[in-house]
Amino acid sequence: MKICCIGAGYVGGPTMAMIAHKCDDIQVTVVDINEKRIAAWNSDELPIFEPGLDDVVKHARGKNLFFTTEVDKGIREADIIFISVNTPTKTYGVGAGKAADLKYIELCARRIAEVAEDDKIVVEKSTLPVRTAESIRRILEGAGKSIKFQVLSNPEFLAEGTAVEDLEAPDRVLIGGEDSEAGDKAVQALVDVYAHWVPRERILTTNVWSSELSKLTANAFLAQRISSINAISELCEATGADVDQVAHAIGTDSRVGPKFLKSSVGFGGSCFQKDILNLVYLCEHFGLPEVAAYWEQVVHMNDHQKERFVKRIVRTLFNTVSGKKIAVLGFAFKKDTNDTRESPAIYVCRDLLREHAQVAIYDPKVNEESVLRDLEEVGTFEPDNGKRKHVSVYQDPYEAVKDAHAVVILTEWDEFRELDYQRIFDTMLKPAFIFDGRNILDLKELRKIGFEASGIGKP
Numbered sequence: 470m471k472i473c474c475i476g477a478g479y480v481g482g483p484t485m486a487m488i489a490h491k492c493d494d495i496q497v498t499v500v501d502i503n504e505k506r507i508a509a510w511n512s513d514e515l516p517i518f519e520p521g522l523d524d525v526v527k528h529a530r531g532k533n534l535f536f537t538t539e540v541d542k543g544i545r546e547a548d549i550i551f552i553s554v555n556t557p558t559k560t561y562g563v564g565a566g567k568a569a570d571l572k573y574i575e576l577c578a579r580r581i582a583e584v585a586e587d588d589k590i591v592v593e594k595s596t597l598p599v600r601t602a603e604s605i606r607r608i609l610e611g612a613g614k615s616i617k618f619q620v621l622s623n624p625e626f627l628a629e630g631t632a633v634e635d636l637e638a639p640d641r642v643l644i645g646g647e648d649s650e651a652g653d654k655a656v657q658a659l660v661d662v663y664a665h666w667v668p669r670e671r672i673l674t675t676n677v678w679s680s681e682l683s684k685l686t687a688n689a690f691l692a693q694r695i696s697s698i699n700a701i702s703e704l705c706e707a708t709g710a711d712v713d714q715v716a717h718a719i720g721t722d723s724r725v726g727p728k729f730l731k732s733s734v735g736f737g738g739s740c741f742q743k744d745i746l747n748l749v750y751l752c753e754h755f756g757l758p759e760v761a762a763y764w765e766q767v768v769h770m771n772d773h774q775k776e777r778f779v780k781r782i783v784r785t786l787f788n789t790v791s792g793k794k795i796a797v798l799g800f801a802f803k804k805d806t807n808d809t810r811e812s813p814a815i816y817v818c819r820d821l822l823r824e825h826a827q828v829a830i831y832d833p834k835v836n837e838e839s840v841l842r843d844l845e846e847v848g849t850f851e852p853d854n855g856k857r858k859h860v861s862v863y864q865d866p867y868e869a870v871k872d873a874h875a876v877v878i879l880t881e882w883d884e885f886r887e888l889d890y891q892r893i894f895d896t897m898l899k900p901a902f903i904f905d906g907r908n909i910l911d912l913k914e915l916r917k918i919g920f921e922a923s924g925i926g927k928p
């Protein structure tokens with residue numbers, strides 16, 4: 470059995486590494502057009518940081534796991550082809566700002582149609598609008614070859630930062646296939662791959678549309694929980710309730726459950742917002758405006774959460790941060806990843822820069838190049854001379870906080886819990902403010918040191 474995966478990103482890389490690691494009898498080739506990324510996958514410095522990933526890759530690479538830019542060869546030799554390319558929100562034309570941009574998916578389908586010489590199972594691993602499998606099938610069959618294609622949906626549910634554990638012991642694997650004999654056979658072939666290590670009862674099979682829609686729905690539900698608790702956090706601040714206590718109290722109800730109730734400065738990451746907007750667009754497309762509005766509110770609440778966090782900083786710092794050094798600890802969208810896509814930190818820093826703050830950033834895994842690129846993309850460079858505004862990126866948290874008016878925690882990195890806050894206090898300007906956008910610090914202890922400390926949804 471040979472598998473090819475198109476797209477060596479945050480999903481394609483780890484997912485295929487796990488398949489290769491667990492299935493000695495399967496040869497897995499991950500192909501990508503990005504030469505730099507492929508070179509990194511073949512080096513000691515993998516292109517993405519994920520706890521435990523190095524070991525999984527090293528175990529299989531060169532044996533039954535290969536990374537290459539030879540896309541056509543990969544496609545031609547494979548029995549099963551995963552499509553794991555990016556599906557960002559469209560930025561142009563019809564559906565701009567909401568619909569998923571499917572151009573990379575279509576390019577893959579056309580490439581497969583052109584170079585395939587024998588029957589293939591094509592698997593949607595990327596997150597896609599419901600009914601994309603139909604378009605892929607039509608493109609594949611449009612080539613008019615006498616070979617047969619089966620299109621399956623197999624969405625990925627891993628979360629960044631825990632990708633390896635999620636892949637090793639998934640809550641479930643979802644496979645959607647066509648309701649026909651050939652469809653069942655293709656589904657079974659993919660079930661057999663996962664059954665190498667995933668208990669059979671955790672491998673769910675459905676029709677294609679249910680599988681495609683379940684992925685968007687899963688992300689919408691998860692993000693909705695965060696927006697719900699974040700909405701309550703604002704009410705907590707107005708009333709003296711503590712959002713962590715409220716979350717604990719409701720989460721102990723087994724019908725609600727404790728997970729995904731951590732109030733924060735807002736959710737980030739490449740997918741939640743994109744996938745909800747995609748769902749909203751689909752609902753609008755199918756003439757369901759009330760359903761669309763319901764889900765869109767999850768994104769509005771998230772934007773509101775980020776905005777009100779910055780407003781609070783400005784208000785607390787005597788209504789101006791102009792010229793003030795604000796130390797930002799954490800730039801990744803969550804801990805244990807170097808991914809900054811849609812990180813709330815980008816928008817918080819942007820808004821602070823608009824208020825003419827001097828932003829000093831430290832993140833243990835995000836490099837200066839990424840920080841500056843992200844901030845440039847949201848328009849924080851001086852338009853007249855292209856020079857960047859007052860942003861500096863530090864390698865050491867203690868340097869970042871020195872002479873700062875305020876410290877702002879934007880990622881819940883474990884190391885931020887362990888910092889010497891007395892030392893930080895001593896080097897800051899007074900009054901020394903601290904805003905914990907992740908509720909990871911003990912505000913009472915900080916206040917004992919002398920900080921003016923606040924969290925999200927905290928009295």
Ligand SMILES: NC(=O)C1=CN([C@@H]2O[C@H](COP(=O)(O)OP(=O)(O)OC[C@H]3O[C@@H](n4cnc5c(N)ncnc54)[C@H](O)[C@@H]3O)[C@@H](O)[C@H]2O)C=CC1
Binds near residue numbers: 476479501554595740
């Ligand atoms: N990042 C995550 O944690 C998760 C992402 N997803 C979904 O998986 C999909 C991929 O996401 P990521 O891996 O994060 O994206 P990514 O941007 O990290 O990786 C995508 C890769 O595809 C490559 N690519 C694009 N067009 C290509 C083509 N025509 N031929 C060959 N390679 C091509 C790009 O060069 C890039 O390296 C998206 O649909 C996303 O919604 C699903 C679950 C989790």
Ligand SMILES: O=C(O)[C@H]1O[C@H](OP(=O)(O)OP(=O)(O)OC[C@H]2O[C@@H](n3ccc(=O)[nH]c3=O)[C@H](O)[C@@H]2O)[C@H](O)[C@@H](O)[C@@H]1O
Binds near residue numbers: 627728732733739803
């Ligand atoms: O489709 C995807 O891309 C993936 O999206 C999320 O995974 P991910 O975005 O990597 O990370 P999460 O742990 O879900 O966190 C997303 C954001 O929500 C925030 N968050 C999470 C949980 C919480 O209680 N509170 C909270 O603010 C995180 O800090 C982060 O900014 C889902 O959890 C995965 O199941 C899914 O496969």
